[in-house]
Each structure stands twice: as C-alpha cells, then as structure tokens.
Amino acid sequence: MHISKLAIAIALGCTVTSVIAEEATPGSDIEHVVVSSRVITPVRELATSVSVMTEEEIELRGYANLAEVLRIEPSVHVTDSGGIGSTSALRIRGEEGYRTLIRIDGVDVSDPTGTQIMPQVGQLQSSNVSRVEILRGPQGLVYGADAGGVINIQSGRLEQGVYGSVRAEAGEYNTQNLSAEVGGGSETVEAYLSVSDYSTDGFNSRIDDTDPADDDGYDNTTVHAKVSVKATDALTLGFVARHNDGEGEFDNCYTAAFSISNDCDSAFEQTNFRVSANYALESGNQQLAYAKTLIERENYTEGASSYFTKGTVERVEYIGDTAINDQHTVVYGIDWEEEAITSSNESRTQTGYYGELQSEWVENLFTTAGVRYDDNEDFGEHLSYRLSSAYIWELQAGELKLRGAYGTGFRAPSLYEVQYNRDFGYAPASDVALKEEESKGYEIGLQFTPSAGTFVEVVYFDQKIEDAIVFDMATYSGYLQELGTATSEGIELIGQWAINDAWTIKGNYTYNDADDVNGAQRVRRPRDLANLSVLYRYEAVTAEATVRMVADAVGISAPLDDYSLVDLSARYDVTENFSVFGRIENAFDKSYQGASAFRSRGRAANIGVNYAF
Template sequence: MNSKILLCGAAVVALSFGTPAIAQEDAEAAEERVQDYTPIITSPTRRQDIVVSASRAEDLLYPENYTGSVTVITEDQVDQRQTRDIADVLRDVPSVAVSSVAGQTQIRLRGTEANHVLVLVDGIEVSDPNSGEFDIGTLQAEIGSRLEVLRGPQSALYGNDAIAGVVAYNSASGRNVRGFSALIEGGTNSTFNGAARYGASGANWDAALNATVVSTDGEPNARGGTRDIGRDSYTISGKGSVEVADGFELRAVARYVETEGEFNDQDFGFGSPTVGLVIDSPGNEFENKAFYALVGARFEALDGAWTHDLSAQIADINRSTVAPAGFPSDTESDRFKASYVSAFDFGGSDHTLTFAADYEIEGFNNILTFDDRREIENVGFVGEYSYSGERFDFAAALRHDINDRFQDATTFRVGAGFDVSDTTRLRAAIGTGVKNPTFSELFGFFDGVFVGNPDLQPEESTSWEIGVDQRFADGAVTVSLTYFDAELENEIFTAFPAPTFIQTPGNRTTDSTQRGVEVAVAAQLGGGFSFNGAYSFVDAEEDGVEEVRRPDHLASAVLNWEAPNDAFSANLAVRYNGEAIDSDFTTGAFPAPVTTLDDYVLVNFNARVKLTEGINAFGRVENLLDEEYEPVLTFVAPGRTALIGIEARF
C-alpha cells in the first residue's frame, strides 16, 4: 500500500471526524434523502429516472417516452450490486460487450468498435483523442452515481464518436444525495477500496465532493505466469451550481483521475517458443492522468419556456508506459469544447424546438515519436424537434459538422413511439452516424511498428431499429424487445502491406453490418425481491466475415432481495459472455488467423447487514465459481476474489 493510499485514507478519516457536526447542521437534509429502489424501466416519479443525454435540451424525458433504446441504471442499482468499476455493471446492459487487459478496458456496443461509443461523465466528453475511446476501467463508481446507455447512432446530437451510442455517467448532486457517506473495504490480492462523499444544498445552491480509491496487487495475467498485475486508481471530483438570480444559474464540474499499474507484453518475436503469448514482463508499468472540467451558465426567459445554456469544457489526458524490453510510450491529448444550446418549449403543447452549436478543438502529441502537437478543429450545428403527447412521442434531429481536415458531414436521427394500449408501446428509430479517424490512425504511434495514414476517410453508419415494450402484472413487470440493423461504410482496419509488413490503417471498400435482437426485463416480484435481466444476439460481420471480440450471445440476470426496514439485503448477479473470435498470433503465421475465445459465466454475490442507523457491514464475492477465461486471447482474467467492508451514511 503506497503513500497515496495512506493519504487518501487519512483524508477520509479526517472528514469522518468532522461529520457529526456537519450532520447535525444538515439533519433535515439527511432525512429527506431518497432511499427507495426502482427497476431499470420505471414510471416517471423521480428526477434520477430522467434520461438527460437523449436530448440536447435536457428537458424532462423519461425512459418510457424515449423513441429509441435506453437503459437507465439508477443509483440504487449501482449500490445494490456493490459496483466499484463501472465496466462491471455495463455487462448488465443489452448488447454491451466488455473486454479488458491491464491498462485498457474496452466496451463495444451493438457489435461496433470501442471508439464508436461516446462516453460522457457529468456532461464532459472524456475519450482520449489519441485513440478516440475512453478507458472505461478508469471510471470508478462514486456513491450516488447513475448511468444512462443510449443504443443506436447519436451523431445527430453529439457528432463524432457517437456512431454506436452514448454512455452517460452522472455523479450525484448536492441536492440528490445530501450529507456524508463513506465506505472502506479490503480483501484478497491485498485489495483496498475506499470512497467518501459529502453533498449539501440550500435554497439556491448545491455542492458535492467525491473521492475514491481502488487498489489491488492483482494476479498473473499470463498463462502460467507468476508476475502479479496490480493497479492503483484515485479519483477526486466535485460539482456544484448556484442560482445567482431568478432564472439564471451557474454550474461547474471538475474531475481528476490518476491510474497506475503493471502490464505484461505479448511476445511478437516470430520463431520464439512463446510467440503470440502474454509473457511475464518485469518493469513494465503504465501511468494515466486525466483532468476534466466544465463551467456553464443557464438562463431562462418567458417564464422558463425559452432556455439558453452556454458551457465550456476541457479534457487534459496524459498516458505513459515504461517497457524495458518493449516499446515505451508518452502521449499528451487535450480537448476544448464550447457549446450553446437554445430550447423553446411551446407551453402546454408538448412541443420543444432546440438549436445547438458546438465548437471543438482536439490536440495530440506523441512525445517519443514525433513530439509535434497536431490539431483538429470542428464546428457543429444541431436542430432538434420533439413532441411528447399522452400516447404518441416523436423526435427528430439534424446535425451538420464542418471539419478542418475531413469533408463536412450531415447526420440525422428520427424516432417515434406509440402507446397501443396502457400496457403496450411500439417504437422505431432510424439514424446516421460518423466517426473521424483518430490521431494515432492518422499520424502513427510507434516508428517502424505502426505508421499512420493521413489519407483516411471518416467511417459512416446508417442504422434502424424497431421495438416493443410490454407491461404485465399492473406494471410490476416490463419486457422490452428490440431488433436493430446497422451498416458501416469506410471501416478503418489495420493492414500489413508488403514488403515491410509494417502496420498501417486503411479504409475498407466493403461494408460492415451489425444486426441483432435485444431483450430486457425488469420486475418487482414482491416480498422485497426485484429482478433485472438482459439478453442480446449480435451478428457483426465485415464483408460476411465475423468481426473479432464481438460475442454473438450476451446475457445477464440480477436478483436483489431486501428485508423490511433495510435490516438485510443480498444481491446475485450472473453474467454470460458467449463465444467470440480473436486474432491468434500463437501460430506464428502472418497475417494471423483467428481462433475462438471460449464463452464464460461470471457470478457475483454480495450481502449487506444493518448494524445501526446509518452504518452497514457488507461483503461480496466476485467470480464466485472461479471461472477461468480470457477476454482477449492469451490475457488471463482474474479468478475468485472476496471482500468485506463497512459503510456509513449520515
């Protein structure tokens, strides 16, 4: 356990000693804290169920009014599943595939690439411009946090990066969760996790501060290896808002994340007895640092019917590796984005018209390769119309992007939903998406190993879906069924052209397709039991050939039970990842053929017992069956782990 963990632990303890006085001053606020539990698909009763990311207007859109496919994982569900890494709970979302190696955890949505998913954290775009994707393994669940996952193209709202959908993570505000909360836990592999949070609010302001620590010595991730692959991750975040005048609000968000750990190399020495295998690589280490911030102002006119929102956000991301026998790296990426959104609600008519303008500039510098900052600038304009009636909902968005490096792009999305009866809803949507080449694809990464291609063209997608939501048992059970179909043009792939066979990206001339079926179930079973289930069949192919690391079948089932008065609770999560193919470098052949990754089942179980008012003890076992599996070929995943801890909320 290093000094950073000790310092974070000391900070939590120091904050704890100050808690009684703070709690006494804010006792009334603590009593008002929301504590009830809801399923993923809910009735519109609480603000935490609103889908904020589905509209640039940020109006009151509930899951059952959305015209596409959305999953909302509430703060209560994150808490029930004792989620520490957000990547884990994303396995409970239809069509989300998770694969992880040390230093990089990827999510693929509906069979697309990892850099086709836009990730928003408290409204901030957090992807690394270098790779165009976000390492979801660095996102730790804070107390009171929640998730929204929009499936299907959202480029008409957000432009580049949202070609497959949006994952929006939101920490709790000072109004949503007030008072002091903290937890600490430890277990196998010298694992230590901690989190602390304080939230407060007044008549015209709110503020929240979070701190999390995730640390483990880890396990070997090489077949037959002995070197433990550990990591330490620290997050400090804060957010707040103040209404400085009637109808005029200022807000701010800031987040700092630092992750460091070990990793192993994959042996690419052709002719070596371990060719293609992950091998113990002493001295290999990585360090990722990221700072994100957003400031905004919101003004309401015409008694709140016409809103204006102006915001600016930054992302500063630094990633470095030390590899004595491999290829070290050191990159700097940054993003500045300014947005203006104007939304007019035609009072009483359920019509909303929105205009948005975005200015974005991304920068990248590969210090060890070219040490010369590269930039890409983009301006986007959005028009959005929505109608929400008693039985019919309609939404349409059109976006035009002007890019200084690529051709201009126009994307759209149209969706409609109709309540056939009080228990049956039909919905359909169609949209297009765009994904610009990343900096590493354009300019390269390692000299002599991966050479960029400055002539790459953006990837473009057209997708449609139809779905039905059916309620049973007076709304206690909801089943959602969706069919989707997408076609991707200009897919970027890695080629090995002769005579040097050095890796370089290119655009495919053939089309890629992603088709599938999604099923989601949410049920309140009575007696304190609730259930959430998901199943997906995804067929992702490029010119008729199956794409790597896209399992055909994904499923999850989560059963939760709570005793009266929250005296005891237990949660069982079963997650299935079907067979997939991956490139097999162990054959020594070039280019590498593909082989099958075995399917696997992950079972997690946790329980919580109330010791006294506001204080609980808990424990959990992850990978209960000690399943042996490889999310990426020859990268061995961790086995069974067990943890116990204590939490306090005042």
C-alpha cells in the same frame, strides 16, 4: 439470422429481463432521462433504446470499476487487454469502443491521445456514482456525429442541507477501496466533493507469463467536485472538476535492445473541468458551456520511460430548448471542439450545428426529427440525422409501446491513425488516403408493461459502418480502410418481473451478428450475451445473485471459449446510517478469456462498511 442454442434456452427458461426501470424518484411519478436529447424526458416517451441504472443498483453490485457495473446491461460487452486498470473497450451492440461516448456530469472523458479517440474505461471507478443512463445505437445527434452509443454518468447530488458518506472495502488480491463524499448547500449555492482511492496487487494476466508471482497491480485515485450557484432566479452557474490518476503493471513490453520484458508499468493522468451558465425561461432553457480535458500517459520498461504522450480536448457548446406549444419542443445547439496530441503537435477542430423537433402530435404519439451539420477541419462537411417515433396503447391488461428509430453519423480518422500512416506506415498502409467512416442504423422495439416494476421488451437492431478503418494485422503496415459495409444486427430481449415486495427477477439477452466487410465474424463480439439477476429485499437485508453468460466469440486468431460467471452481493443495514456489505465475484472460480493472450480474474471475495449521514 441464426439464433443460437443459448438464446433458445434463455427464451424458454425464463422471462429475460434488464434495467430500463421506470422507478419513481422523490417527488416524481416518472423516471426522467437526459441522455437521448440532453433535455429531461420521461422514459415512457422515449423512442430510442435507453437503460437507466440507479444508485442502489450500482452500490449493491459493488464492482470497483465502472465497466464491471455496465457489463450486465443489454448489448454491452467489455474486453480487457490485461489486468485491472488495463486498456479496455466497451462496445455497445458490437460497435467499436471508440464509438462510445462517456460523459460524467456533462464532462466528456474521451482521450485524444489514443489510437482512436475514446474513453479510458479501465480507469473509471464506480465509487460515488449515483446514476447511469445508456443510449444504445448510432443516434447521438446532439453529442456528435460519431457517437454510436452514449453513457451519461451522474455523481452525487446537489441539494440543500448537508449529506455525505464514508466507505471502506477490502478483499482478495490485497484489494482496498476507500471512498468518501460530502455535499450540500443553501438556496443560493450547492456543492459536492468526492474522493476515491483503489489499490490491488492484481493477478498475472498474461497467459504466456508463467511466473505465478508476477502479479499485475493497479492503483487509482479519483477526485471529483461540482458547484452550482443560483446567481438570479433564472441564471444558474455551474462548475465541474475531475482528476483521475491511475498506475498499473503489465507484461510483454520492449527494452531498448528490443528484447521482451515483463517489468512494465503504466501511468495515466486525466484532468477535466467544465464551466456552464444556464438561463431558464418560461419556454425552456439556454446553456453555454466550456470544457477542457488534459491527458498524460507514459509507459516504463524496467524503470525507464518507453512511451509518452499527452493531449487536450477543448469544447465550447451551446444548447437550447424552446417549447413552441404544448405539443412541440425544439432542441438546438452549436458545438466547437479542438482535439490535440500536444506531444506531437497534432490538432484538429470540428464545428457542429444541430436541431431537433420533439412532438406529441396526438395523445401518446411521440416523435422526434433532427438534423446535424458538421464541418471538420481535415475531412470537410457532413450531414447526419435522426428520426424516431413511439406510440403507446393503454390497454386493460397494461401498457403496450411500439417504437422505432433511425440514425446516421460519421467518424473522421483519428489524429493518431493519420499520423501513424504518415510517419511510421509502409505499403500498403502508407499508400492509403484515409477518409471518414459513415454509419447508419435503425431499431424497432415493442414493450409491454402490465404493472409497475414489471415489463418485457423485444428490440431488433441493424447497424452498418461504411469504409471502416482497421489496423493491418497481416503485415502491420499501419491503418487500412475496408471498402465495403461492416454490419451489426441482432435482437435484444429485456424485461423485469416484480414478483412481490421482496423478490424481483431481471435480466436481458442479446443476439448480435457482427460481421466485417468480408462476412467474417468481427473479433471480440460475442454473438450471445445474457444476464439474469435475482434481487431480494427484506427489512434491513438486500441481496442479489447475477449470472452473466458470454458465448460464440472469436479472438484475433481463434475462437474464444464460452463462459458463465456467477456474482453474489449483499448488504445489511445495521442502523439507518451504518451498513455492512459483501460480495463474491466469479463465485465458482471460472477460468475464462475475454481476449486472446489474456486470462481473467478468478474468484474474489470482498467485504466492507459504509457510514452515511
């Protein structure tokens, strides 16, 4: 496996770092996560690769779009097909964006109407997000067999009393970002509500559009609410509702006469809700939940509707965990899901059953062993599994952790892929009977933690996709199946160094060799990703400088240039409740491309205020 010059430079030049920080939370000595197996687990005991982002980190970085916040996490790369709010793909370890599952307060925000079922990450705003957990690798056993990576997002918090905040920001490209949140409750009822409104004139994102005045603007309004009711000492009822409304401008759409126009608009509307009942026993928890997603998307060319689709996802899930004894816990569940493109009367159901044994056989030896069975209405029965193990040595110099995991999965062809080949495809795509993709992958990691706030970790990962479904870029006939194995193999170097109470250095480097079935590099998968941040805290001042480097990527038809970006952010707490903040994105105004045919945003300065109570 070739290690690039960029990798060597970073490895020799600094202790590369990232943010799997086991920071203390109020009332706790250990950071807990729920993304790995959907039960609260200390980070220390995890054998899988999980990153945790705190509310302080998200607010300090200040990026309006959540995908921008996630770009500097290990093995995460985001490509945008246009300007702000455009269709974006968030890839983890080089796998497709539609293998990434995103849940917000337990609500799956996947879009069933897309080419593949995937979250519309370009529409997700970071306002009022309090925590993000990222599971890397094809090991989403309890989420679904096609989860090649899971992002679990939490908004606000449910607690007694009253709290809230109001935030206003303005900046380059006539950008305005307003948000507010309020939460609180009693011993019986707790509630939270947040609203955000983002607007920008944007920039001219398409390279072949030479009109400097043809900016691609974007507007987004998001409302999110959740309620928790303690019906009895053991029974808690929950409700989550979310509405996301985005409108954007783009170029290169077709008129009714099949001529190309740059007067193009898009409208996106997604509504999610989830109701749940959680029953707590001495031995564990039992939860039953129902969730529904409603999506509408429409494009306009010169004011006339040129594309319209809508769809739904309904999901019923039961999840339980039972402690057999002090050493062993069983996690188990059932989920039923129906995805539908209602505008074209296409639908499909899938039912899954899973169980996982979590054990600490001896002190500091943690293992999991789980199996999942899925029955897809169109593509039959499938069995997948996940195994993981971690052992911790408590040394005089610190703590050493060796871990490993192996997981498998599958993805059925999407409703759109099947429908396109059937109704619009021609040979060779129309002659292909699409079947499911199968995935498998493993990882081995070693982490050394000499002191609180300081650690270094190296992870090797190897993932494979059998019979990947791809669009025919040669004759545009439809969707083809690559008979063979596509790979994604690499190394992650991760760490953090708390120099003293004021200074912290953190960052990560990922080498990722992602090849298709013919051994060619897969498009929009940089072989080199690196991020380095320097954080400074002193009394009322918090500041951070971040360098993001991307190298050795290819577009659809040609290699993409390497680039490095510098972002600066700072916050000053004027009083305990009032603060001012600012940031400069792409501080050196670097011109770069994340995808062929599209330019990216230049330097952008932003300033704002926040009042919290």
